[in-house]
Amino acid sequence: MHIMEGFLPTPWWQVWFAVSIPVILYGIYKMNRLVNEKREILPLLAVAGAFIFVLSSLKLPSIITGSCSHPTGTGIAAIMFGPAISAVLGIIVLVYQALFLAHGGFITLGANVFSMGIVGPAFAYLIYKAGMKAKLNFYAVVFLATAFGDWATYVTTSVELALAYPAGDVLTFAGFMSSFGKFAAIFAWTQVPLAIMEGAVSALLFKYVVNIKSDILVELKVLEDAVVRKLRGTSA
Amino acid sequence: MTNILDDYALMSPLRHINNWLKLAIVFFGLLLGVSSTSPITPFFIAFCMSFATVAFGRTPLKFYLKLLLAPAGFALTGVIVIAFFSGSGQELLSFELASYPLAIRADGLELSLLVLSRSLSGMCCLYFLALTTPMIELFAVLKASRLPESFIELSMLIYRYIFVFLEMALSIKYAQTVRLGYSNFRRSLSSMGMLGSTLFIRSWEQGDKLFLAMNSRCYDGKMTLFEVKRSVRAAEMLLTSVYFLSALALFYFTKNISII
Known part of the structure; x- marks a missing residue:
């Protein structure tokens, strides 16, 4: 759900930059602390960023033919690295997507970072944490976290568009709600199935990683050793 | 997917132009396009940037047009929503879709045209940067x-x-x-x-x-880069200033013009 270059009018693109920049700075601060502590983390973060980019440039299989759908990958990043670092990776990946794939743009970067780098991952992370605390099945939690993270992104994008173009030209609550409903309804056609698809693919992805190389997830503190053993159905 | 825009940038002759000049041109176009109030200036910017990309940057025209179509899906959905649901002026076209009344009003159409032109000019500026400047230069x-x-x-x-x-x-x-x-x-x-x-x-x-x-190999958290110093030639400077001045003039004179 990239908002394309030049789509947002003047007060709004500045507003979204103003909202996003503090979060990004906080993310960079956190990342710097992590890197100073453990220097080997930087290359790992770099490959994670590249992984998000490549994942997002792959086309997902789609039931509705003709709609171009691709995973955002930010849900996975949020589960693995936490929302603050996902935001930093998100802004770099978004700049590369704008430059290499022409998704999004520079003027709307603030709004896109807010919806895809901040709100989506934060939401996914919250659901993941809550689900793990409630001791739900790990794969189900991954599915829910990624799908709801995607939906959060899409709702945020609709909010951004509706704030910029409310019905009746003047920003009133009723005008905002009416315009929000319309944007949300139109984008729902592609976004609702897409989020379910991405949730399913992410859950499968984690399943294969657990089966083949679970020590990465333990190292990242995504899963505990005992949980991994339970998921693989074997005793140590 | 196999060919990302960076590959074209590496082959472009405009690669050897001063980076700061190119960035100035791009951000000038982006900012002027987004702050213009009539669709004429954005269309002018879009045309100039496309011309520069195709004629000076030697991007294949067919490929360039295909690129412009890529984000059309998002643009069209957004613009249609704006055209149908905003504005309060005179009705230009109205019909009923499944007993739900739909109408395009004059100012709604005007706004959607403006948004479309702004997006187009933004995309053209972005493509100019993406197709002429490899990422290595931007580092x-x-x-x-x-x-x-x-x-x-x-x-x-x-x-x-x-x-x-x-x-x-x-x-x-x-x-x-x-x-x-x-x-x-x-x-x-x-x-x-x-x-x-x-x-x-x-x-x-x-x-x-x-x-x-x-x-x-003694990595200490810093990779050093070799930066090539490229001076701005007089002809490039002249062309850029002509472009800037004419765009600004157009922006000033079309401030209050509406097409419909």
């Missing part, structure tokens, strides 16, 4: 800006690894496709999951190896 610019060292380092490493993983992902995907991994919906889901997990595990191992390799 020098990033270094000159005062962004934190670790952030720049991270972007350089990500850039490097995008290509490694893109190739890996493509070969895995080909291998899966010839083994009928995408023959039906269920199978393609599981293939996608497998592709993603393999990619993740391999990239993780690659990251470990990268750290070892860089450490053994």
Whole structure:
């Protein structure tokens, strides 16, 4: 759900930059602390960023033919690295997507970072944490976290568009709600199935990683050793 | 997917122009386009940037037009919503769709045209940068800006690894496709999951190896870059100023003009 270059009018693109920049700075601060502590983390973060980019440039299989759908990958990043670092990776990946794939743009970067780098991952992370605390099945939690993270992104994008173009030209609550409903309804056609698809693919992805190389997830503190053993159905 | 825009930028003759000049042109166009109040200035910017990209930058015209169509889906949905649901003036066209009244009003159409032209001019500026300036050149610019060292380092490493993983992902995907991994919906889901997990595990191992390799070569958190100094020639300066001045003049004179 990239908002394309030049789509947002003047007060709004500045507003979204103003909202996003503090979060990004906080993310960079956190990342710097992590890197100073453990220097080997930087290359790992770099490959994670590249992984998000490549994942997002792959086309997902789609039931509705003709709609171009691709995973955002930010849900996975949020589960693995936490929302603050996902935001930093998100802004770099978004700049590369704008430059290499022409998704999004520079003027709307603030709004896109807010919806895809901040709100989506934060939401996914919250659901993941809550689900793990409630001791739900790990794969189900991954599915829910990624799908709801995607939906959060899409709702945020609709909010951004509706704030910029409310019905009746003047920003009133009723005008905002009416315009929000319309944007949300139109984008729902592609976004609702897409989020379910991405949730399913992410859950499968984690399943294969657990089966083949679970020590990465333990190292990242995504899963505990005992949980991994339970998921693989074997005793140590 | 196999050809990303950076490949074209590496071949473009405009690659050897001063980076700051190109960035100035791009950001001038972006800002002027987004703050203009009539669709004429954005269309002018879009035309100039496209001309520069195709004629000076030698991007194949057919490829360029195809690129412009790529974000059309998003633009059209957004513009249609704006055209139908905003504005309060005179009705130009109205009909009923499943007993739901729909109408395009004059000012709604005006606004949607403006938004469309702004997006178009933004896309053209973005394509100008993407198709004439390889990322390597932009890193020098990033270094000159005062962004934190670790952030720049991270972007350089990500850039490097995008290509490694893109190739890996493509070969895995080909291998899966010839083994009928995408023959039906269920199978393609599981293939996608497998592709993603393999990619993740391999990239993780690659990251470990990268750290070892860089450490053994005395990596201290900084990669130095060789920056080529490119002076701005008089002709380029002149052309840029003519473009800036005419765009500004057009912006000023069409401030209150509406097309419809």
